[in-house]
Amino acid sequence: MSAVKELIGKPAEWLSGENEESELVLSSRVRLARNIDKLPFTHTGREKVMADICGTLKETLSSVRSMKGALVIEMDETSEPDRMMLAERHLITLDVVKNYRDRALVVRPNEKLSVMINEEDHIRLQAIESGLSIRQAFTSVDRLDNELDRQLTYAFSENLGYLTACPTNVGTGLRVSAMIHLPGLVHNKDIAQVLDGLRNVRLTVRGIYGEGTEVMGNLFQVSNSVTLGLSEADTVKNIETHIRKVLEFEKKAREVLLKKARSLLEDKIWRAYGILKSARLVGSKEAMGLISAVRMGIGLGIITDVPMAVMNEILIMIQPMHLQALYNKPMIPSERDRVRADYIRSRLGK
Amino acid sequence: MSAVKELIGKPAEWLSGENEESELVLSSRVRLARNIDKLPFTHTGREKVMADICGTLKETLSSVRSMKGALVIEMDETSEPDRMMLAERHLITLDVVKNYRDRALVVRPNEKLSVMINEEDHIRLQAIESGLSIRQAFTSVDRLDNELDRQLTYAFSENLGYLTACPTNVGTGLRVSAMIHLPGLVHNKDIAQVLDGLRNVRLTVRGIYGEGTEVMGNLFQVSNSVTLGLSEADTVKNIETHIRKVLEFEKKAREVLLKKARSLLEDKIWRAYGILKSARLVGSKEAMGLISAVRMGIGLGIITDVPMAVMNEILIMIQPMHLQALYNKPMIPSERDRVRADYIRSRLGK
Numbered sequence: 208m209s210a211v212k213e214l215i216g217k218p219a220e221w222l223s224g225e226n227e228e229s230e231l232v233l234s235s236r237v238r239l240a241r242n243i244d245k246l247p248f249t250h251t252g253r254e255k256v257m258a259d260i261c262g263t264l265k266e267t268l269s270s271v272r273s274m275k276g277a278l279v280i281e282m283d284e285t286s287e288p289d290r291m292m293l294a295e296r297h298l299i300t301l302d303v304v305k306n307y308r309d310r311a312l313v314v315r316p317n318e319k320l321s322v323m324i325n326e327e328d329h330i331r332l333q334a335i336e337s338g339l340s341i342r343q344a345f346t347s348v349d350r351l352d353n354e355l356d357r358q359l360t361y362a363f364s365e366n367l368g369y370l371t372a373c374p375t376n377v378g379t380g381l382r383v384s385a386m387i388h389l390p391g392l393v394h395n396k397d398i399a400q401v402l403d404g405l406r407n408v409r410l411t412v413r414g415i416y417g418e419g420t421e422v423m424g425n426l427f428q429v430s431n432s433v434t435l436g437l438s439e440a441d442t443v444k445n446i447e448t449h450i451r452k453v454l455e456f457e458k459k460a461r462e463v464l465l466k467k468a469r470s471l472l473e474d475k476i477w478r479a480y481g482i483l484k485s486a487r488l489v490g491s492k493e494a495m496g497l498i499s500a501v502r503m504g505i506g507l508g509i510i511t512d513v514p515m516a517v518m519n520e521i522l523i524m525i526q527p528m529h530l531q532a533l534y535n536k537p538m539i540p541s542e543r544d545r546v547r548a549d550y551i552r553s554r555l556g557k
Numbered sequence: 558m559s560a561v562k563e564l565i566g567k568p569a570e571w572l573s574g575e576n577e578e579s580e581l582v583l584s585s586r587v588r589l590a591r592n593i594d595k596l597p598f599t600h601t602g603r604e605k606v607m608a609d610i611c612g613t614l615k616e617t618l619s620s621v622r623s624m625k626g627a628l629v630i631e632m633d634e635t636s637e638p639d640r641m642m643l644a645e646r647h648l649i650t651l652d653v654v655k656n657y658r659d660r661a662l663v664v665r666p667n668e669k670l671s672v673m674i675n676e677e678d679h680i681r682l683q684a685i686e687s688g689l690s691i692r693q694a695f696t697s698v699d700r701l702d703n704e705l706d707r708q709l710t711y712a713f714s715e716n717l718g719y720l721t722a723c724p725t726n727v728g729t730g731l732r733v734s735a736m737i738h739l740p741g742l743v744h745n746k747d748i749a750q751v752l753d754g755l756r757n758v759r760l761t762v763r764g765i766y767g768e769g770t771e772v773m774g775n776l777f778q779v780s781n782s783v784t785l786g787l788s789e790a791d792t793v794k795n796i797e798t799h800i801r802k803v804l805e806f807e808k809k810a811r812e813v814l815l816k817k818a819r820s821l822l823e824d825k826i827w828r829a830y831g832i833l834k835s836a837r838l839v840g841s842k843e844a845m846g847l848i849s850a851v852r853m854g855i856g857l858g859i860i861t862d863v864p865m866a867v868m869n870e871i872l873i874m875i876q877p878m879h880l881q882a883l884y885n886k887p888m889i890p891s892e893r894d895r896v897r898a899d900y901i902r903s904r905l906g907k
Contacts, residue, residue, distance in 0.1 A: 481831035
């Protein structure tokens with residue numbers, strides 16, 4: 208069994224629906240960009256150099272404590288569908304799907320900690336945790352960073368901080384994000400105002416698959432855009448504070464909804480659940496909307512017979528390449544709509 | 558317990574989904590209009606006369622064999638909601654709901670045979686059977702007619718036949734109808750052409766509640782419009798022949814649908830079933846549409862865990878007055894939408 212197949216055989220642990228605010232926050236993610244001193248950035252380096260860097264880093268990573276037992280996935284040895292699947296799991300970027308030479312992913316089997324080698328930067332460390340666990344994610348990524356720092360010499364400037372291939376990451380090289388679920392604010396139409404507020408404090412809001420992607424299932428990825436002039440600790444604290452404010456707004460919106468239109472809300476939630484349990488064809492966008500309603504239903508204690516983790520896992524598993532992997536064949540979209548519906552039904556029981 | 562309450566405590570037997578073509582034909586109905594010779598028609602008669610007629614007819618009916626064990630419901634003694642409910646069960650007309658003085662309903666507990674006294678005509682005999690059972694319905698209504706004929710003198714003209722209050726019924730006084738379910742023809746849009754064809758052979762097509770009512774749930778009531786110049790037997794034979802033709806068209810439409818768009822059709826059917834099993838609010842029109850899809854699903858063998866009878870019973874029980882009676886209180890429409898959804902869920906199980 209290939210490492211990729213081994214991974215997708217079970218759900219990523221950060222989908223567990225555990226930890227604080229996990230009804231409103233799907234996951235928290237912390238990413239650090241690092242480069243090795245005196246070596247060319249990936250976009251300027253020649254193949255031989257990149258291959259050497261990849262080799263060195265794999266070796267280093269295999270020796271550090273945080274990555275004990277990690278799987279090493281050489282991108283050269285993967286198929287494009289497998290890489291797409293890794294992207295759907297948020298382990299690699301779409302850039303790596305396309306440009307896979309001399310790149311690798313080192314990932315712990317629970318997928319909470321991983322390293323991309325030779326993406327935009329030589330090293331991209333990533334920690335994902337369930338719920339609102341930004342500090343927890345930062346702690347594990349920071350620990351790994353320190354372990355690597357002992358063995359490698361990072362490209363670092365006293366003035367600027369960590370040097371990165373793209374200037375937007377220079378400084379801390381830190382990107383903190385949370386995937387938050389805001390159906391209440393979307394429903395009461397306050398969402399635009401709330402997102403504006405986040406942008407005003409220099410946070411970025413994106414759809415579930417990052418930059419340039421559409422918002423689906425009322426899931427918003429909120430991340431910091433500043434990496435320069437703010438310490439790592441302040442970055443983490445700042446984004447967490449703002450996210451907590453948004454969560455308060457979402458809770459208020461849900462409260463008001465329950466108070467003013469409980470029957471309509473319950474009906475919407477139960478119908479969504481009913482459709483997911485019975486449909487024979489379902490597109491990915493519609494599915495996300497239905498899952499969103501059921502997640503809210505679980506959050507409000509209206510639906511009690513399905514764990515949040517199951518909904519979170521479905522969210523990841525119904526993506527195109529995951530479905531193909533699950534059913535072990537390439538499929539046209541209409542076939543995927545069928546197996547997507549089949550998969551969802553199988554997870555939600557009869 | 559009042560006679561009305563006794564009736565609605567259990568489903569009418571003609572909803573059993575038994576007999577021929579019951580997947581496509583909800584019910585077959587035969588009605589005979591009769592008047593007593595030398596007595597004024599109901600719209601011209603004074604109260605005293607009408608009261609006398611009502612008394613006489615109740616007595617006569619209590620003595621005939623076909624009506625043994627029948628319930629006698631004096632309209633004067635019923636509440637308007639109860640009368641509405643009887644109308645929803647197709648036992649009395651909306652006219653009787655409003656104008657109830659000196660009128661009565663005599664009905665066998667299984668509701669397959671009943672007599673309205675002093676509606677438009679002194680006597681309206683009605684037989685309803687499940688499925689395509691026009692001849693069976695005619696036989697029982699005809700037997701009752703003969704039994705009454707032995708004790709009463711009907712208003713009859715050698716030239717015209719039976720005399721009735723409204724000229725459209727003069728002759729046989731016979732109205733034969735079937736409630737047919739044509740979702741396939743509605744879906745493939747051939748329905749307009751098929752209905753035109755029926756009108757061309759002088760059949761009338763109406764919605765589920767008769768004259769002037771909207772078609773809901775793809776249920777069409779087809780009845781003869783000619784009562785003069787055609788024997789009873791020919792009337793029955795004629796309408797049955799035409800209905801059988803329509804049923805063939807419907808079957809073809811379903812076959813083509815299954816062949817060309819099986820997945821879409823199955824999805825539509827299963828979603829309808831899922832929504833009925835989970836919704837918390839459902840309007841009567843939407844419910845009829847969903848029931849229509851599930852009925853078709855049962856007919857096509859796609860849905861196998863719910864008997865047709867249950868869907869037929871739901872069709873009747875979710876009407877406004879039935880819901881009020883079931884929950885024993887008057888309700889505004891939004892409350893009814895809630896109890897309608899509750900009732901449907903309770904019938905379809907978890």
